[in-house]
Amino acid sequence: MINFTGVKKTFPDGTEAIKGIDFTVKEGDFFVLIGPSGCGKTTTMKMVNRLIDPTEGSIKINGENIQEMDIKKLRWNIGYVLQQIALFPHMTIEENIAVVPELKKWPKANIRQRVDELMSMVGLDLDTYRTKKPNELSGGQQQRVGVIRALAGDPDIILMDEPFSALDPISREQLQKDIRQLQKEIKKTILFVTHDMDEALALGDTICVMKEGGIVQIDTPEQLLHEPKDEFVNEFLGDRKDPLHVKLKHLLLEESHWVVSEEGLSSVSPNDQKFVADSSGAFVGLYNEGVINTDFEQTLHEDSTLRDAIRAFKKTDMVVLPVTRNDKLTGTVSLKDITFYLEGELHDGRLV
Numbered sequence: 001m002i003n004f005t006g007v008k009k010t011f012p013d014g015t016e017a018i019k020g021i022d023f024t025v026k027e028g029d030f031f032v033l034i035g036p037s038g039c040g041k042t043t044t045m046k047m048v049n050r051l052i053d054p055t056e057g058s059i060k061i062n063g064e065n066i067q068e069m070d071i072k073k074l075r076w077n078i079g080y081v082l083q084q085i086a087l088f089p090h091m092t093i094e095e096n097i098a099v100v101p102e103l104k105k106w107p108k109a110n111i112r113q114r115v116d117e118l119m120s121m122v123g124l125d126l127d128t129y130r131t132k133k134p135n136e137l138s139g140g141q142q143q144r145v146g147v148i149r150a151l152a153g154d155p156d157i158i159l160m161d162e163p164f165s166a167l168d169p170i171s172r173e174q175l176q177k178d179i180r181q182l183q184k185e186i187k188k189t190i191l192f193v194t195h196d197m198d199e200a201l202a203l204g205d206t207i208c209v210m211k212e213g214g215i216v217q218i219d220t221p222e223q224l225l226h227e228p229k230d231e232f233v234n235e236f237l238g239d240r241k242d243p244l245h246v247k248l249k250h251l252l253l254e255e256s257h258w259v260v261s262e263e264g265l266s267s268v269s270p271n272d273q274k275f276v277a278d279s280s281g282a283f284v285g286l287y288n289e290g291v292i293n294t295d296f297e298q299t300l301h302e303d304s305t306l307r308d309a310i311r312a313f314k315k316t317d318m319v320v321l322p323v324t325r326n327d328k329l330t331g332t333v334s335l336k337d338i339t340f341y342l343e344g345e346l347h348d349g350r351l352v
């Protein structure tokens, strides 16, 4: 839905801030731009709502070149949250949230309803805060208002430029939770800038790593953790990698002696436990005491994380569980596999 093609930006003083980038942000995606200070994150973001125009290349939203769009309409349909809390100090909280709906000339009743809805969504009590001025709120609360103000006009796209970096760790964590929850409910396309890998991994569906005006890698958090493209990305990931986020497919035992085909069952002793697959490879059930239990439901998926697996083991007496992909039995994972994997990965404190 947002598409950058061959985009470059050279500032009048000759600074080549963006040296040619191509990427696509899918509709409803939480897309995180991450990279060291000065790598061009803010410049990239500001080109989306035309606070900065590219020197070369094109930016399209839903196939339409933004240079050819009405700039007011473009901006009204893009929510923008800045790093600095940027509420209008002389306006009440309600008035601050209502700025874009007012510009869009929504009926008063609709605006009021929208303000109600948004404030309750982030747990700001309406009666307490509606008529307060920004300076009567804590920093965390003010930024919460900044976030819902960006959502107020029901924009298709939300830009957030290090929105939580000025906050204390507790407010920051709370707002990260809020925004993740909000995203689940509202399904907007979010372009989010951060220089904090923890934040990127916690929030992003897609992470775009930038360096010196270019893009180094665009991947899911999981992919990034597992296949950092180069030493730069690897360094950036540092020891923040959480092995519990790793998906089972990365430690799957495909040649497990726990797996048997229906045809092969005749040679299995009734005392043995096996996971059974039919001739198409589909999971059938657990063979135990000479019978196949086809109601066996504790299967894990290849895309389940280690954390999911550990939780599944907590609920069962089994020490091995079957792993499937599209209902096909692709292998097994045991508590022992997990333990050994974690020990190996954590050996030198990093995960590759």
Ligand SMILES: Nc1ncnc2c1ncn2[C@@H]1O[C@H](COP(=O)(O)OP(=O)(O)O)[C@@H](O)[C@H]1O
Pocket (backbone or CB within 6 Å): 011, 012, 013, 015, 016, 017, 035, 036, 037, 038, 039, 040, 041, 042, 043, 044
């Ligand atoms: N208006 C400007 N004029 C000249 N150089 C600029 C301007 N804005 C940003 N830059 C430079 O462009 C580069 C990218 O900046 P920016 O996009 O703000 O990086 P980031 O947000 O990743 O920290 C930096 O070298 C910065 O100094």
Ligand SMILES: [Mg+2]
Pocket (backbone or CB within 6 Å): 041, 042, 043
């Ligand atoms: Mg910046």
